[in-house]
Amino acid sequence: MLLVELNDLEKSYGSVLALRKLTLTIPKGALFGLLGPNGSGKSTTLRILCTLLEPDSGTVVVAGENALTNPRNIRDRIGYVAQEVAIDKILTGRELLELHGELYHLRRNYRDKRIQEMIDRLDMTEWIDRRSGSYSGGMKRRLDLACGLLHEPELLVLDEPTVGLDIESRSKVWSLLRELHAEGTTILLSSHYLEEVDALSDQMAIIDSGKVIANGSPSELKKELGNNRVTLKVREFSNQVEAENVRKIIQGVNGLHDVFFNRAQGFSINFFADDSESLSTLRSQLNEAGYGIFSLSESRPSLDDVYLKATGITLMDAELEVSSKRDFKKEAKQSMR
Amino acid sequence: MNTTFSSSRPLNKQEIPINQFLQEVFALTKRLFLQLIRRPSTLIAGVLQPLIWLVLFGALFKNAPVDFLPGGMDYGKFLGAGIIVFTAFSGALNAGLPVMFDREFGFLNRLLVAPLQSRSSIVVSSIVYISTISLLQCFAIMSAAFFLGYGWPEEGGVLLVLLTLLILVFAVTALSLGLAFILPGHIELIAVIFVANLPLLFASTALVPISFMPAWLGWLAAINPLTFAIEPIRAAYSSSIGLGSVLIRAPYGDITGYECLLILIVLTIGLFFVIRPLLNRKLI
Numbered sequence: 001m002l003l004v005e006l007n008d009l010e011k012s013y014g015s016v017l018a019l020r021k022l023t024l025t026i027p028k029g030a031l032f033g034l035l036g037p038n039g040s041g042k043s044t045t046l047r048i049l050c051t052l053l054e055p056d057s058g059t060v061v062v063a064g065e066n067a068l069t070n071p072r073n074i075r076d077r078i079g080y081v082a083q084e085v086a087i088d089k090i091l092t093g094r095e096l097l098e099l100h101g102e103l104y105h106l107r108r109n110y111r112d113k114r115i116q117e118m119i120d121r122l123d124m125t126e127w128i129d130r131r132s133g134s135y136s137g138g139m140k141r142r143l144d145l146a147c148g149l150l151h152e153p154e155l156l157v158l159d160e161p162t163v164g165l166d167i168e169s170r171s172k173v174w175s176l177l178r179e180l181h182a183e184g185t186t187i188l189l190s191s192h193y194l195e196e197v198d199a200l201s202d203q204m205a206i207i208d209s210g211k212v213i214a215n216g217s218p219s220e221l222k223k224e225l226g227n228n229r230v231t232l233k234v235r236e237f238s239n240q241v242e243a244e245n246v247r248k249i250i251q252g253v254n255g256l257h258d259v260f261f262n263r264a265q266g267f268s269i270n271f272f273a274d275d276s277e278s279l280s281t282l283r284s285q286l287n288e289a290g291y292g293i294f295s296l297s298e299s300r301p302s303l304d305d306v307y308l309k310a311t312g313i314t315l316m317d318a319e320l321e322v323s324s325k326r327d328f329k330k331e332a333k334q335s336m337r
Numbered sequence: 338m339n340t341t342f343s344s345s346r347p348l349n350k351q352e353i354p355i356n357q358f359l360q361e362v363f364a365l366t367k368r369l370f371l372q373l374i375r376r377p378s379t380l381i382a383g384v385l386q387p388l389i390w391l392v393l394f395g396a397l398f399k400n401a402p403v404d405f406l407p408g409g410m411d412y413g414k415f416l417g418a419g420i421i422v423f424t425a426f427s428g429a430l431n432a433g434l435p436v437m438f439d440r441e442f443g444f445l446n447r448l449l450v451a452p453l454q455s456r457s458s459i460v461v462s463s464i465v466y467i468s469t470i471s472l473l474q475c476f477a478i479m480s481a482a483f484f485l486g487y488g489w490p491e492e493g494g495v496l497l498v499l500l501t502l503l504i505l506v507f508a509v510t511a512l513s514l515g516l517a518f519i520l521p522g523h524i525e526l527i528a529v530i531f532v533a534n535l536p537l538l539f540a541s542t543a544l545v546p547i548s549f550m551p552a553w554l555g556w557l558a559a560i561n562p563l564t565f566a567i568e569p570i571r572a573a574y575s576s577s578i579g580l581g582s583v584l585i586r587a588p589y590g591d592i593t594g595y596e597c598l599l600i601l602i603v604l605t606i607g608l609f610f611v612i613r614p615l616l617n618r619k620l621i
Contacts, residue, residue, distance in 0.1 A: 050450050075452035086443035090372045102364030103451035105357045110349035131375075147447070 003028040003155060003186050004049065009058035011044050011210075013330075018044045019055065020210040026155075026188055026203070031181040033201030033218075034190040035303065037318040039325075041210040042190035043083060046159050049188070050080040063154065076104070079153035083160045085140045089133030093124060093143045096132060097150060104151035111150075118146040122176065138169030145176065156180065158189040162196060174200060194303045194315060204303075206310055208318070213310045218303060225258065225301040225309060226272035230279065233294040234286070237266040249289055253282050258309050264317070270308070272301065357454035365448075365462035369435065373470070380470065384477045387424040391416060391482060394544065407546060410575065413487035418571035419543025421478050422563055425471040425502045426537070429509035430530050432467040433517030437526050440517070460616060464510050471506045472499065487574075494573030497580070501598065505566040508605035515612035518619040542567050547586060559587035562604055565597040 004026040011019040019041050026032045034042050047053040049060060051071040060067035067074040088096060094115065101111035119128050122142045127135065132143065141161070148156060161177075162170040177200055181187055191197050197204050198218050206214040214221055234246055240261070247259045250271055255278030259271040273279050279298075286293065307315045351357050373380055391413075398412045406415050436459070439445040448459060475498070483489045490498055513530075520526050538544070540554060541563035547555045558564050568584035572594050578584070580594030592600075 052446055052449055072452045075450055078450070080450045082443060082446060084443045086447055088368065088372070088444060090375050091368065095368075095371065099364050099368055100447075100451070102360050103448065103453060105351040105360055105452070105454075107349050107351055 001028045002026065003030075003063055004188070005059070005061040006045065006049065007059045007061075009045065009048060009055045009060070011041075011048065011053070011055045018210055019048075019058075022058070022207070022211050024205055024212055024215075026186065028154075028186055029181075029184055030203045031177065031187045031201050032189070033197030033204040034188065034207055035192070035194065035197045035204055035307070035315075036190075036207035037192055037315060037322050039322040040207050040318075042192075042207055043159055044210075045207070046080070046157050046188070046190055050078055050157055051075055052080075076151070077154045079148035079151065079156045081144050081148040081156070081158045081161060083163065085137075085144050087132045087135070087140055087143065089131065091132060092130060093128040093132050093135070093139075093146075094119075096143065097128075097146060100147045100150050106151060114150050114152075115146075118150060122146050123172070138165050138172075141165060141169060141173065145173065149180075153185070155186045155188065158187070160191055161189055162191075162193070192315070192319065194307070198303045206307055208311050214306060218306075221306045222301040222303065225305055226274045228273045228276075228279075228298045229301045229305050230256075230271055230273050231262075231295070231297050231299075232269045232271070233266070233296075234269075234291045235294050239267060243267040243269055245289075246286070246291060249285050249291075250282060253278050253285065256282060260308055260312070262314070270305070272305070272309075273298070354454050358458055361453055361455075361458035362461050362465065365458060366465050369462060369466040372435070373466075380474075383424070383428055383470070383474050387420045387474070387478050388481050390423070391420050391478065391485065394420075395485065395487075398544075405546075405549065407578075411487065413482065413485060414574055415546075415571065416544065417478070417482040417487045418567050418574060419538075419541070420482075421475050421498070421502070421570055422505065422541075422567045423538050423543055424474050424478060425506050426509055426563060426566075427534055428471045428474060429467050429506045430513050430534060432463050432510040433513035433515075433526055434523065434530075436463060436514060436517040437520070437523045441522060457616075460511075460514055463514055464507060467510045468503060468506050471502060475502060490570075490573040491576050497573040498570050501566050501569050501601070504598070504601045504605050505562070508562070508601070508608050511605075511608050511612050515615050518616060537561060537563055542585070552588065556588050559585060559589065562601065565592075565600050565604075568592075569594045569597050 002025050004024070006022060006024045009019045009022040010017075022041065022045060024034075024045070034045065036042050044053065048055050049062070049067070051067055051074055054068065062074045063077060065073055091099070097115045097118065098111065101115065106114065119125055122145065124139075124142060124146065127139060132140065135143065145158075145161070148158070158177075162173055165173065174196075177187055177189070181202075189196075189200070202217055204216070204218055204221070205212045232246070234242065243261050246269055247261075250256050250259050250269070255274040256271055257274075259269060262268045262270055283293065304315055307318075311318060313321070351360055394416055395413045398416070401412055406412065436445070439448070449456070453459075479489065479498070516526055516529055520529065540557040541561045542558055543563065547558050550558060564585060569580060572578040572580060572582070572584055578594075580598070582593060583591040584594050584597055585592040
């Protein structure tokens with residue numbers, strides 16, 4: 001059963017097209033990871049789903065209800081944890097949770113019971129009655145999570161939940177998300193950390209330039225790439241001409257496919273091999289063509305490879321490319337209501 | 338992190354719409370007051386500043402000619418009404434600032450993703466908060482004016498003062514909240530507040546009567562909403578002037594106390610109608 005159906009979402013900010021006919025479905029009970037570089041449209045998608053933003057066109061359906069015409073019903077079902085932790089520094093953590101409880105119309109007894117559950121569950125006892133202005137990043141994030149969970153939402157939406165967190169806080173957030181998933185809460189999280197999506201999610205989509213370019217479970221997506229990912233260097237530092245020649249040889253071997261260069265690593269050549277026989281064929285063909293092998297390593301395909309295959313560049317390169325073009329001031333204005 | 342979640346949600350929620358709305362307004366107002374109690378400097382400055390005005394301006398015009406003011410009124414008494422209105426006005430003009438900061442820091446998004454019965458609870462809580470603060474400040478000024486020997490409103494006058502102030506505070510708060518949603522950031526909002534504040538004070542009858550002003554300034558003062566709030570309050574302080582009497586001798590005609598209040602009410606309702614669609618666009 002599908003809990004979320006986003007169809008053909010389009011959204012632009014002035015002349016910048018943030019979403020281009022984005023379509024995405026999330027099954028009930030999934031821990032769904034939305035992976036993509038910064039600026040790919042992840043936050044815009046989540047903000048539309050949480051009724052903070054209206055799309056220019058397209059439909060949003062949550063649990064069979066149209067979110068664009070019945071936003072209030074949807075807000076009741078969703079817990080949203082935004083990327084920027086907005087906390088009233090003057091209030092204590094407990095007071096912020098109380099405010100949340102009131103805004104979600106919880107009855108007093110139930111509200112207090114839930115707050116206590118959250119405090120215990122997220123280990124906040126020691127500092128919850130201190131003013132939140134003194135909290136560390138990890139504490140703020142945990143408080144923010146507690147706010148999102150207080151009203152027991154069917155769908156928890158987290159925008160980059162572990163950005164800027166220390167390892168301990170990150171592992172706490174991860175284990176909480178796993179527990180919630182096990183209890184049946186549907187979770188949608190966006191991330192530009194491959195390992196986060198890989199470690200947590202059972203379903204995922206890769207989003208790039210405002211549209212979904214790959215969709216499935218992480219293991220399926222990796223499996224589609226073949227058995228092995230191979231990194232080959234014919235010399236320690238190669239060049240493009242040489243790499244192009246080697247690519248032609250690889251492409252001529254049965255069972256080898258999807259060849260990419262990694263410029264940052266001296267034109268190392270990445271490709272996927274369906275079996276080991278094809279690799280031995282490659283070795284002899286390289287030998288015949290007069291190329292030596294400086295290094296050849298095999299590993300299981302990773303999500304980075306899935307991303308590389310879908311977009312033609314690595315996620316890290318995409319991040320670098322995007323970050324040079326981003327206008328953070330403009331983005332801050334866009335997130336303001 | 339071992340406890341499990343409890344279930345059976347509906348019974349745990351307030352379901353009646355009006356109760357939901359009141360719950361939201363109460364919670365949001367409580368937040369504003371908690372901020373005030375823990376950071377009282379704005380309130381202290383908000384009381385101190387008008388007191389300083391009262392003492393300094395009172396002293397400055399102490400020796401003004403006796404026929405300078407209507408009915409031979411003492412200047413301190415004359416000034417009191419002006420300072421009370423100016424204080425309430427400045428306070429209400431600042432009402433948009435907390436909302437603007439909530440917008441800028443993303444806290445407003447927190448409110449907007451919640452299933453609020455009506456997002457007007459955000460506006461209503463601001464109005465409740467600012468009105469309470471304004472009335473508190475005004476009582477402080479009225480008491481100070483009393484101890485300075487400038488008198489206390491005549492019988493029923495306190496109610497008139499409260500009513501006039503509330504109408505003014507509603508109007509200006511609505512305006513300020515409207516600005517907080519259309520202007521791009523707090524710098525722009527503060528700029529507008531700066532530009533509006535003092536000129537509106539000087540172009541009103543807060544410090545001197547219209548008869549004392551050059552004709553062009555008299556015109557400005559006679560159409561300045563502050564004047565329509567100042568004069569009824571001034572009447573409340575006087576035993577000889579009632580609401581039925583002419584309070585403003587404007588270049589375009591005489592205006593009684595009742596007419597002053599009517600103009601203020603019409604202005605307030607008008608402002609609400611102008612600002613409502615704007616808030617709706619941002620908040621719905």
